[in-house]
Amino acid sequence: MNSFGWYGALVALEFGLAAVTVVALLWIRAPYGRYRRGGWGPTVPARVGWLVMESPSVVVFAAVFAFGAHRADLVPLVLLAMWLCHYVYRAFVYPALMRPGTRMPWLVVALALAFNLLNATVNAWWIAELGGYATSWLSDPRFLAGAVLFFAGLVVHMRSDRTLRRLRAPGETGYRIPYGGAFRWVSSPNYSGEIVQWFGWALATWSPAGLAFAVYTTANLAPRAFDHHAWYRERFPDYPADRRALVPHLL
Ligand code: NDP
Structure with missing residues (x-):
């Protein structure tokens, strides 16, 4: 099989x-965060878990990229910078800012780590080797629209992460109703933003790997967003009635 065959x-x-x-997520709530429960094996501090499972998305992506034939071309370098904007935040900044104290199962970490190894490899391989982008790609409407969606999604999910983080005082572990920003419209704007971001990436890279990642992100986060929404409504009688789970005014 040639490179394109393996990539495919x-x-x-x-x-x-x-x-x-x-x-699987239609039947099982991923056992971390508010759904953490016994029976999923040994656990690890959540901030260590996030670092371990997300850092390969920086390290492996950079390593595969470094071997690509187009590693010094402008378009791959721009796409590398976009990828790193997200993953330096997710792998290093997000865990550093997390409130200490919560734990997650090693099993969740291991599954996410395995996925991230695959995902970083195929995305970097396309960008630095197989994609073969001309510099004119940077003025293509697909790249421009994708980049706008990518950064809009990034801003929404980072701002939403911050709102959630600020709901708790140091040492607190309970849950409150989040307000403000995109929480006006949906219960999990961190997930909505992340999904928009990776569809933006799919458009900006115009790649099968980019589309696979956007679809995977939706498959992973949409069921959890609906679970979060139902969870809030069960526990908070004063939960805003017009708020949706994931898509403003619709879903
Ligand atoms: P959650 O919204 O479940 O939790 C985010 C953080 O906020 C956790 O520390 C959580 O604490 C805290 N928190 C959430 N809601 C409340 C509340 N109402 N009151 C107080 N604190 C709250 O997000 P995830 O942990 O599932 O995901 C974190 C980030 O990672 C998101 O931005 C998400 O988009 C991204 N992600 C991306 C994936 C992908 O496939 N691309 C997969 C999974 C996550 P606690 O942990 O104690 O519940």
């Missing part, structure tokens, strides 16, 4: 994982 097989695997994930 790995991307197909990622689409397959998205299908398995969405079906």
Whole structure:
């Protein structure tokens, strides 16, 4: 099999994982955060878990990128910078800012780590090797629209992460109703923003791997967003009635 054949097989695997994930999450709530419970094996401090499972998205992406034939070309470098904007935040800044004290199962960390190894590899491989972008791609409407969506989604999810973080005083572990920003419209704007961001990436890279990641992110986060929404409504009688789970005014 040539490079495109292997790449196609790995991307197909990622689409397959998205299908398995969405079906599994219809039955099982991923056992971290508010759904953490016994029976999922040994646990690790959540900030260590986030660092371990997300840092390969920086390290492996950079390593695969460094071997790509187009690693010094302008478009791959711009796309690398976009990827790092997200993953330096998610792998290093987000865990550093998290309130200490919560834990997550190693199993969740291991599954996310395995996915991130695959996802970082196929995305970097496309960008630095197989994509073969001309510099004119930077003025293509698909790149421009994708970049706008990517950064808009990034801002929404980072701002929403911050709002959630500020709901608790130091040492507190309970839950409150979040208000402000995109929480006016949906219960999980951190997830909405992340999903928009990766569809923006799919558009900006115009790649099978980018699309697979956007689909996987939706498969992973949409069921959790609906669970969060139902969870808030069950526990808070004064929960804003017009707020939706994931998509303003719709879903
Ligand atoms: P959650 O919204 O479940 O939790 C985010 C943080 O905020 C946690 O520390 C949580 O504490 C705290 N928190 C949430 N709601 C409240 C509340 N009402 N009151 C007080 N504190 C609250 O998000 P996730 O942990 O699932 O995800 C974190 C980030 O990672 C998100 O931005 C998400 O988009 C991204 N992500 C991306 C994935 C992908 O496939 N691309 C997969 C998973 C996450 P606690 O942990 O104690 O509940």
